[in-house]
Structures are given as structure tokens and as C-alpha cells.
Amino acid sequence: MIMIKPIPPFLFYLIGALLVPFLKGQIQKLYLLIIPTLAFLDLLSMPQGTYWTIKFLDYQLVLGHVDKLSMVFAYVFVIISFAALLYALQAENDVQHFSALYYAGGALGVAFAGDLFTLYIFWELMAIASVFVIWAQRDKEAIRAGFRYVLVHLFGGCALLAGIVIYAIQTGSIAFSGPLVHGGLGFWLILIGFILNAAVPPLHPWLPDAYPRASVTGAIFLTAYTTKSAVYTLLRAFPGVxxxxxxxxxxxxxxxxxxxxxxxxxxxxxxxxxxxxxxxxxxxxxxxxxxxxxxxxxxxxxxxxxxxxxxxxxxxxxxxxxxxxxxxxxxxxxxxxxxxxxxxxxxxxxxxxxxxxxxxxxxxxxxxxxxxxxxxxxxxxxxxxxxxxxxxxxxxxxxxxxxxxxxxxxxxxxxxxxxxxxxxxxxxxxxxxxxxxxxxxxxxxxxxxxxxxxxxxxxxxxxxxxxxxxxxxxxxxxxxxxxxxxVINLDTDWFYRKGAGLFVRFCYFLGAVRTVLQNLAIDLVDGFIIISRNPIYDIKSLFSEKETQLLPYDANVYRQPVGIGVMVALILFTLFCYIFYTVLATLIT
Known part of the structure; x- marks a missing residue:
């Protein structure tokens, strides 16, 4: 009997989303509801096991680690996508529909990831898709909140990726099918990446900052995936900590x-x-x-x-x-x-x-x-x-x-x-x-x-x-x-909001200092260029009681031979080399 492998449920969302911008009206609404329906039927026929493996370098990437823990999250991820899409059918916003489908697909990819690299890919897919769900509201506050949201999650993504690389080097394994080996820098960096998405204080302000800024319908997707995907990863990798x-x-x-x-x-x-x-x-x-x-x-x-x-x-x-x-x-x-x-x-x-x-x-x-x-x-x-x-x-x-x-x-x-x-x-x-x-x-x-x-x-x-x-x-x-x-209630995001403002002002200060130094350097170079045209005349002018100005070149006026200037330059260069090598020899001995 030939066993047919189940279709990865996230593919229904990732591939299905590509057609959304080309469909309109009632056809698009029906299509949006068909996608989670097909994914749910696929889940019902999915046996436990390991599927969809890819050989990459010396590692085995597993896109389908199916057990009871991954299935309970996959079921609810698909169910809520159906309910949220049903609630959002009246919204004529292709950007939101497209981003929401990729957001749900990313969450399903996390739920079935059997290795840390695959997990990271879907983790970042969720972050990118979710910020576009926020931006789909298309007002000033949503745009600002989205930028703050994505900056925080970039930090979390960097911590997670660094932890994965260090953990892989330390243990030689990227498996994500059970608890991670306790201890080590990689272990704790991965934990930081997970608890940031779980909105654990003081890393939580991105959530109450961004979620209320999304559209009425877009916010429904946000409530479901990011934090609960983080809970899933904690259950998988950090039980009993x-x-x-x-x-x-x-x-x-x-x-x-x-x-x-x-x-x-x-x-x-x-x-x-x-x-x-x-x-x-x-x-x-x-x-x-x-x-x-x-x-x-x-x-x-x-x-x-x-x-x-x-x-x-x-x-x-x-x-x-x-x-x-x-x-x-x-x-x-x-x-x-x-x-x-x-x-x-x-x-x-x-x-x-x-x-x-x-x-x-x-x-x-x-x-x-x-x-x-x-x-x-x-x-x-x-x-x-x-x-x-x-x-x-x-x-x-x-x-x-x-x-x-x-x-x-x-x-x-x-x-x-x-x-x-x-x-x-x-x-x-x-x-x-x-x-x-x-x-x-x-x-x-x-x-x-x-x-x-x-x-x-x-x-x-x-x-x-x-x-x-x-x-x-x-x-x-x-x-x-x-x-x-x-009233406005302050939270721990006050620190990075104010800190970011101070950092930007400090950068502006450094830019101003750089501009001043650059202008001084330009003036100095221009001065050297002018002096080099007639160094003897300039030396004489230093000892003259009268204030003199540098005269432009005149072919009818006698000038000192250029060899004198070359000789002075060679003498100064020889003196510099002697001092430099003397000091260098002293330091070496």
C-alpha cells in the first residue's frame, strides 16, 4: 500500500495568498474561506511523524515534525484564521488579507518546524507579515507603531539567530523536537528570543503599543499568532525551567x-x-x-x-x-x-x-x-x-x-x-x-x-x-x-523611546562635530595648497612686519627655483623619518 504524504498545511496559506490580489468581490471572499478549510481538512488526515525533510550543508532541515503538541497549536491556528477571515470579509484591503495569510502560514510553519533553522525562517516570516498587518491600517499612528514593533522584533530575531548559531556550534545539533540542552550562551539567547515574542516584561511594550493601532479586522490576527507561537516554542524547548x-x-x-x-x-x-x-x-x-x-x-x-x-x-x-x-x-x-x-x-x-x-x-x-x-x-x-x-x-x-x-x-x-x-x-x-x-x-x-x-x-x-x-x-x-x-500611562517602552531619542540626538551631535572637523580639514588642505605654490614667499611673509597677502602666479615676476622647495621638503621628510625610527627602535628594545 502506497502512503501519500500529507501536504504541508502552511503551503495552503503561503501559495494561496499569491492569488488574493487578482480576485475581487464575492469570489475573493469565498476563496479566503476556502484556504483555512482545506488546511483544516489536511490536518485531520495528518498522522504523527516526520515529513518534508531537506538536506542543507551538513544539516537536515525538517519542515514537518508532527506530534500532539504541534497538532493542538496547528488546529487552533487554522480555526482562528477561518474566524478572523470571516470577520474581515467586508474589508477591501488586499494588503491586509495577503499579510494575514502569510502571518498564519508562518505560525503553522513554526508549529511544525523540526529544526532550529527552519523555525527561524518561519519566525521571521511571522514578524515581517505581522508588521504589514499593522501598517495595513494606513494611518500615522499605525505606521509609527509598526516601525517600533519591527525594531523590537529585529532585536529579538538577532538574539534568536545568534543563539541558534552558538547552540549549533556548542552541541552540534539543530534539532527542535524536544527540550534543548540546558546551559550555555546559545541556550539563553534562544530563550530571550522566545520570551520577547511571548511579551514577558520588561520586553512586552511592543504588544499594547502596536495591537490597538491595527485595523478593526487586522487586530484579530495579531491576538492569535505571535505570543502563542512563542508559548509553543517554550513548551517544546524549555519545559521545567x-x-x-x-x-x-x-x-x-x-x-x-x-x-x-x-x-x-x-x-x-x-x-x-x-x-x-x-x-x-x-x-x-x-x-x-x-x-x-x-x-x-x-x-x-x-x-x-x-x-x-x-x-x-x-x-x-x-x-x-x-x-x-x-x-x-x-x-x-x-x-x-x-x-x-x-x-x-x-x-x-x-x-x-x-x-x-x-x-x-x-x-x-x-x-x-x-x-x-x-x-x-x-x-x-x-x-x-x-x-x-x-x-x-x-x-x-x-x-x-x-x-x-x-x-x-x-x-x-x-x-x-x-x-x-x-x-x-x-x-x-x-x-x-x-x-x-x-x-x-x-x-x-x-x-x-x-x-x-x-x-x-x-x-x-x-x-x-x-x-x-x-x-x-x-x-x-x-x-x-x-x-x-x-491620560497616558507610561510603561517600560518609555526607556527605549526616550533612549532612542537621545541616541538620535547624540548621532546628530556627532554629525555636527564631523562637519566642523571636515570644514577645518578642508580649510587646512586649501591653505597647504596655497602655501605650496610659493613657500619661500610665505616664509618671508611670516617675518615681515607688514601684513602681506599671497600673490597669484605671475610669469613676468621672478620666483625662486622649485628645487629649493623640494630640498626643504626632503630635509623635513628626512628629519621626520629619523625621529620616527628612533622612537620605534626605543619602543622595540
Whole structure:
């Protein structure tokens, strides 16, 4: 029996994107949805193993290392590409569609890469494609944010490439099928490259800076791929690195604290990406089967509900043209765009780990693993962050966006109706968030390790409900103190923004110094040229009491023979050589 090798799923995206600019109208919309559908069908028929190997120099490049870990990420990468493309069908933006397909293809390439060089190629493909997704918004802020984004990721890419080269030299291996050999400069440089894409503080500001600047539809793709691809690589290469457990725990709280202070709805949600990815990074660091399964499951669920949250927020921006809660509050949007509120709240219940929603069946796995591993600081920080998540995403943002105290000082805005495809995209993800929350075994059976966890055990449900209910009481008491204000919140990007400005000014200073020195050198050379035309006359003029000027050459006026000038030059050169070789001989002896 002849076995037919499966088609690399990323090829559907990379090759399919090439036809997008040539298709228009309904044909293009149908074509965009066919690409992820074919890729998903390809995944369903893909057995585990190693495929698509290429011999390069003395190394074996593996484009298809297929196991349960790579498949769980590949499934959700394809699913979210379908939902995001469905949500974005009304956008007549070929640049965004093309870049988004390459972005998704790059993420799939990372998920199946079996060696570090192949991983790097797809890693950089993601970085390039994602910045064009940001630039597709085509406004001043998006362009600036895109440049900051790409500069940060260039640094991360350089660290990753340097680490790969050093690691290959140190170990003689570029395999990416299991944990990397611990220790050595290459190991740590690769880790830096990965945690930068995972938005681990203080390397995180690129995320809340760039994601809110993308278009309403383009931001959906951004929420899915870069950070979760980084989580996948950490799960693959750095399981059980305890440092990651504490870094992840800090991330969970850090993102929540900054989100509480935010006014821009998508910037608030962006900080919660940092917080939620912290759970996944922490699960990698804990390193048990339960925590690793939790990280993979939470990445899967997070992609779905975070995209849904951005879709709900994007629907508000699309309908009103406003993105700040201080502008949206008090406009009774719950009456004008109620469907977006319903979809958003399903995402909010999911991210807040409300029972019956998908976040509950994944986040609690990681928190339980921290408790079982007796990492009490990690357990405490993650539990505290859960309170802040419900407070921000489930209570503050919807209250000040769709509700808020009635205001008379605002002008009425025309509500732009949402196209059908945006409703379908949000409904599709809402269904998945609810379905996986009710039937967790659908997800658990594709996780990389056997699952021995029961999310709906009474102590899990009761504990989570207690925390959620007490948070509601706290918000009810302190709701006025949570009121958003039109302020700018500083983050660690202040250092490289200010540092970059100082560096540019320093470069301008060096340029000015160079210009002054260059002009002095030019004047000096010009002076030597003039003097060399009549050195004897110039020497005489130095000892003359009268101020004289250098006269131009006149054939009718007697001049000293040129040999005198040559003789003086030879005497000076001989003197210089004598001094130079004397000093050199002294130094040598």
C-alpha cells in the first residue's frame, strides 16, 4: 500500500495568498474561506511523524515534525484564521488579507518546524507579515507603531539567530523536537528570543503599543499568532525551567495592573494578553504534565476568547468610530448595538474562567498545577490576577463602554450597522467558547499528555464562583474609582523611546562635530595648497612686519627655483623619518 504524504498545511496559506490580489468581490471572499478549510481538512488526515525533510550543508532541515503538541497549536491556528477571515470579509484591503495569510502560514510553519533553522525562517516570516498587518491600517499612528514593533522584533530575531548559531556550534545539533540542552550562551539567547515574542516584561511594550493601532479586522490576527507561537516554542524547548514559572506569575499581575489604568478598550485588552500569556509561561516553568497540558489548553482557549473580545471591541469601534471608554460611557450603546455586547460578554466570561466557558477548563489546570507543585507565590499571584481579569474585562470595560452614567454633554453619533460577516465571525467563536467549556474532553483528548484533571470538581467550581462573586461586590462598592480618564500611562517602552531619542540626538551631535572637523580639514588642505605654490614667499611673509597677502602666479615676476622647495621638503621628510625610527627602535628594545 502506497502512503501519500500529507501536504504541508502552511503551503495552503503561503501559495494561496499569491492569488488574493487578482480576485475581487464575492469570489475573493469565498476563496479566503476556502484556504483555512482545506488546511483544516489536511490536518485531520495528518498522522504523527516526520515529513518534508531537506538536506542543507551538513544539516537536515525538517519542515514537518508532527506530534500532539504541534497538532493542538496547528488546529487552533487554522480555526482562528477561518474566524478572523470571516470577520474581515467586508474589508477591501488586499494588503491586509495577503499579510494575514502569510502571518498564519508562518505560525503553522513554526508549529511544525523540526529544526532550529527552519523555525527561524518561519519566525521571521511571522514578524515581517505581522508588521504589514499593522501598517495595513494606513494611518500615522499605525505606521509609527509598526516601525517600533519591527525594531523590537529585529532585536529579538538577532538574539534568536545568534543563539541558534552558538547552540549549533556548542552541541552540534539543530534539532527542535524536544527540550534543548540546558546551559550555555546559545541556550539563553534562544530563550530571550522566545520570551520577547511571548511579551514577558520588561520586553512586552511592543504588544499594547502596536495591537490597538491595527485595523478593526487586522487586530484579530495579531491576538492569535505571535505570543502563542512563542508559548509553543517554550513548551517544546524549555519545559521545567523554573525561572519561567515566576516570570509567568509576575506577568499575570503586571498585565492586570496596567489594564486597570487603561482608557483605550483595545489597549486594555492588549495588556490582558500579557496577563493571560503569563499563565501559559508559568505553566511551562512549573513543568509538570498537568501544567504543560494547562499551558497548551489555555493557549488554545485564549486564542478563541481573546479574538472574540477584540471582535466585540472592534464592533464598537466600527459602529461608533470611538475607542476610549471616557468617550463611550453614557451613550446607552447596549440599546444600539446589543449583539456586540452579548458576544463580548461570552468572551469576558471565558477569559474570567466562569464555569461553563472555555477559560475555566484551561486556566484552572495551571493554577491547580502550581498548588500541587507547592509553588505558593506562583499560585497566589495567578489567583490574584484572576480577580483583576474579571474586574477589568468582565465588569469595568463593558460597563463604561455599553452602559455608564447618563451624560448630557455628548453629541449623538451615528451608529454604523455591522455587516453580517462580522456577526457570523463573533457567533462562531462564541459557540466554540461555550462548547469547549461544556465538553472539555473535546480539547483534552488532543493535548500532549494524558489528562487526569476534572475541572468541574466541586472545590474548583465553588472556589472560582466565590472569587467572581466577591469581585462583583468590590466593583459595586468602588465603581466610581474605576472610572476611566483620558491620560497616558507610561510603561517600560518609555526607556527605549526616550533612549532612542537621545541616541538620535547624540548621532546628530556627532554629525555636527564631523562637519566642523571636515570644514577645518578642508580649510587646512586649501591653505597647504596655497602655501605650496610659493613657500619661500610665505616664509618671508611670516617675518615681515607688514601684513602681506599671497600673490597669484605671475610669469613676468621672478620666483625662486622649485628645487629649493623640494630640498626643504626632503630635509623635513628626512628629519621626520629619523625621529620616527628612533622612537620605534626605543619602543622595540
Amino acid at each position: 523554573e525561572l519561567l514559572a515566576y516570570m509567568g506569575a509576575i506577568m499575570t499581575v503586571y498585565g492586570v495592573v496596567w489594564a486597570i489604568m487603561e482608557n483605550d478598550i483595545r489597549r486594555l485588552l492588549s495588556y490582558h494578553i500579557v496577563s493571560q500569556v503569563g499563565y501559559m509561561v508559568g505553566g511551562v516553568g512549573i513543568g509538570t504534565a498537568l501544567s504543560m497540558n494547562g499551558s497548551a489548553a489555555h493557549a488554545f482557549c485564549h486564542i478563541l476568547y481573546k479574538a472574540l473580545l477584540f471582535m466585540g471591541a472592534g464592533a464598537v469601534i466600527y459602529s461608533t468610530g470611538m475607542r476610549k471608554m471616557s468617550d463611550l460611557a453614557g451613550r446607552d450603546l447596549y440599546k444600539k448595538i446589543p449583539h456586540s455586547l452579548i458576544y463580548y460578554m461570552i468572551g469576558a466570561f471565558s477569559i474570567s474562567a466562569v464555569p461553563l466557558f472555555n477559560g475555566f477548563i484551561s486556566k484552572t489546570m495551571i493554577v491547580a498545577a502550581a498548588e500541587e507543585s507547592h509553588m505558593l507565590p506562583v499560585f497566589f499571584l495567578m489567583s490574584t490576577a484572576s480577580i483583576g481579569t474579571w474586574l477589568c474585562v468582565g465588569l469595568k470595560l463593558p460597563y463604561y463602554t455599553w452602559f455608564g452614567k447618563q451624560r448630557t454633554d455628548v453629541k449623538e453619533v451615528e451608529i454604523k450597522p455591522l455587516p453580517l460577516n462580522m456577526h457570523l465571525g463573533m457567533a462562531f467563536l462564541s459557540f466554540l467558547c461555550f462548547f469547549i467549556g461544556i465538553y472539555p474532553h473535546v480539547l483534552y483528548r488532543v493535548l500532549p499528555y494524558p489528562v487526569h484533571y476534572h475541572p468541574y470538581a466541586p472545590h474548583h467550581v465553588v472556589g472560582e464562583l466565590q472569587m467572581l462573586l466577591m469581585t462583583i461586590v468590590g466593583v459595586w462598592v468602588l465603581i466610581k474609582r474605576l472610572e476611566p480618564h483620558a
